[in-house]
Structure formats: C-alpha cells, structure tokens
C-alpha cells in the first residue's frame with residue numbers, strides 16, 4: 586500500500602484517470618490527484634475528488650492551500666509520483682525541469698520515484714523532441730509505462746495509446762514497493778485441501794486461498810523469493826512466485842517439507858483438512874448401494890508441528906481460524922505449536938475471513954502485549970501488515 590500522487594495532464598485519455606484512481610483506491614493505496622489546468626478541460630475535478638477522497642489540486646497560487654506551502658507538503662507526502670496520461674507537452678516540461686504549474690512544480694520538489702504513462706497522437710509520439718524527452722526521463726530513472734499501439738482517439742493508428750490501466754497500477758506498485766524482503770525465501774501455504782472420498786468426490790472447505798495469494802504477491806513485490814504451496818483454488822499465480830499445486834494434506838506436507846530447508850520465513854495460511862477418508866474407494870460410490878453411508882476418517886499429519894520440529898532459524902507463522910475466543914485460542918495455539926506468530930481471524934463472520942476479499946486479523950506474538958490488531962481491510966493490505974510484523978520479529 587502506497588501514498589500515490591497521481592498527476593493528470595491535458596490529453597484526451599485524461600477521462601480514463603477516474604477509473605485509474607478507482608483501481609488504485611480499490612487496491613488499497615491512498616491517492617491524491619494533481620491535474621494541470623488543461624487536464625480539467627477533459628475530466629471533472631468533482632469526479633476525481635470524490636473517487637480519491639481528497640481535494641483535487643490544480644492551482645499553484647491558491648489562497649486557500651498555499652498558506653502551508655502545500656505544494657511542498659504534497660511533494661513530501663508522495664511515495665510514488667505517477668503521471669497518467671502524460672502529454673507531449675508535459676514530457677517536455679519534465680525532461681527540462683520546468684516548473685510553471687502545480688504539477689510540474691511538485692514533480693521537481695518530490696523525491697518519490699516517477700512513473701510516466703505517455704499518451705498522444707502517433708506523430709507527436711514519434712517526433713524526435715518527444716523521443717529525446719522520453720530518453721532523458723528514462724536516463725534519470727523515470728519508469729516509463731507504455732504507450733500502447735492501436736487505434737487512437739485522433740483517428741490515426743500507431744503508438745500513442747494510454748496503456749492498460751492495470752499495467753499503470755502494476756508500474757506504480759513496483760515503484761512504490763520497498764525491497765525489505767530481499768534475501769529472504771518465503772515459503773507459503775494457501776487454500777484448502779481436498780481429500781478424496783472416491784475418484785470424483787472430495788472432502789474440502791471454503792478457503793479461497795486469497796489471503797495466502799495476497800501474501801505471496803506482497804512478499805514477491807518486496808523482493809523475496811517465494812514458494813507458494815497451493816491447494817485447489819482458482820487464483821492466478823502472482824508474478825515472480827514459484828507455485829506448487831497440491832490436492833491433499835499429505836501432498837501439502839510433502840511439498841512444504843521439501844522446500845522448508847531453503848526457506849527463511851514460513852507462513853501457513855492454508856486451511857488443511859484435519860481428517861481424510863481412511864480408504865477412498867477406487868471406483869465411484871453408487872447411490873443405490875445403500876440407504877446410508879459411513880465414512881471413516883483418520884487424522885491428517887500436523888504440518889505446522891513437523892515444520893517446528895525441523896526448523897533451523899526460520900521464522901514460522903501459523904494461522905488460526907476461530908469462531909470464538911479469538912485471542913485466547915490463538916495464544917493457546919501459538920504455545921502448543923511453538924511458532925513465532927499466529928494470525929488469528931474470526932471465521933464466524935461472513936464479511937471477513939473465508940472466501941471474501943477482506944479480512945480482519947489479530948497478529949499474536951508470545952507475550953500478552955504482543956498483539957497487533959489489523960482492522961477490516963483488503964486481504965492485500967492485511968498481507969502487508971503481516972509481512973511488516975514478520976520482519977519486526979526477524980529483526981528482533
């Protein structure tokens with residue numbers, strides 16, 4: 586999660602900036618918007634203000650804002666400064682260090698990484714002046730994203746389209762992420778397990794894997810090598826993550842123990858079945874074979890317990906899905922298992938936890954005062970807080 590200052594300049598693609606603000610906010614970022622006066626010919630300041638939840642800034646000489654020299658406050662506030670769309674004019678100003686409006690003044694004053702998404706007519710883009718400006722910006726460390734190629738609003742076809750908004754969000758997130766997990770190898774488990782009853786039926790649970798996948802994505806973004814052992818879920822593999830797909834608890838155990846030695850951090854968010862069917866049948870159980878059916882279940886291996894037995898210096902984090910006495914049960918599990926942290930969540934609530942996009946957790950350490958409550962947030966933000974806490978524990 587970053588503080589993103591989004592600059593919008595006066596190209597036709599400025600109308601897409603509203604959707605970009607929405608995507609960034611939805612991804613958990615705090616967004617403030619600075620628009621050039623020309624940008625406001627194309628997009629409504631009210632819409633940008635409402636979507637970002639902060640006043641839209643456009644004027645440099647504002648009587649209401651500049652009593653605090655707020656353009657410098659804004660520049661200092663930003664963790665990432667992104668300009669989308671960036672006009673040919675704006676690229677020229679940025680490349681030459683001009684500062685004749687609020688956006689370009691903030692651009693000179695900020696120390697945040699700069700992400701630039703150009704959008705213009707193909708001939709403006711191909712013009713040697715624009716190409717030289719882009720080259721200068723790239724040499725100075727600006728991260729250029731796009732433009733895309735295709736049919737342009739002006740009727741021409743070629744390079745100049747604002748790239749997909751998802752690509753801009755990705756570039757902003759890469760620019761804003763710290764490298765604080767570089768050198769760490771994070772082993773994660775995620776999702777449910779599926780224990781066979783017969784060749785077509787399984788015993789499983791409602792875990793969607795979202796929490797574990799959010800952790801994998803955040804850890805990779807923060808520079809870690811990530812091995813993600815995933816039960817059967819419909820989640821795309823995050824960029825840069827090594828994924829091992831498994832079905833049963835035993836397969837999950839083998840995959841986890843197989844990667845444990847190289848891991849420095851192990852986080853187990855999977856909802857592993859406690860029991861599996863003792864003798865799954867080789868052929869499909871027939872409905873007519875009897876009036877009732879009894880399945881004999883046997884206990885599955887305790888993966889976390891085995892990890893603790895074999896660990897050599899890894900920081901180990903378990904998850905506790907509870908329906909009552911959240912903190913007491915989490916602390917009891919932490920003591921019983923001997924892990925460093927337990928992330929506890931209340932799965933009796935339908936708005937958080939299993940199979941939804943938000944979560945609210947308590948990150949419980951060994952001492953009673955070591956409880957970090959993370960109020961209801963996107964799983965992505967919760968993932969960042971869990972990793973922050975893991976790093977604190979590793980650094981003592």
Ligand SMILES: Cc1cc2nc3c(=O)[nH]c(=O)nc-3n(C[C@H](O)[C@H](O)[C@H](O)COP(=O)(O)O)c2cc1C
Nearest residue numbers: 594595596597598621623624672673674675704705
């Ligand atoms: C309808 C219209 C669409 C425009 N679209 C673009 C564009 O997509 N890209 C661009 O670089 N300039 C475009 N321009 C030109 C810019 O608006 C112009 O260069 C302006 O000075 C940019 O100001 P700014 O960079 O301070 O926002 C367009 C102009 C008009 C009238």
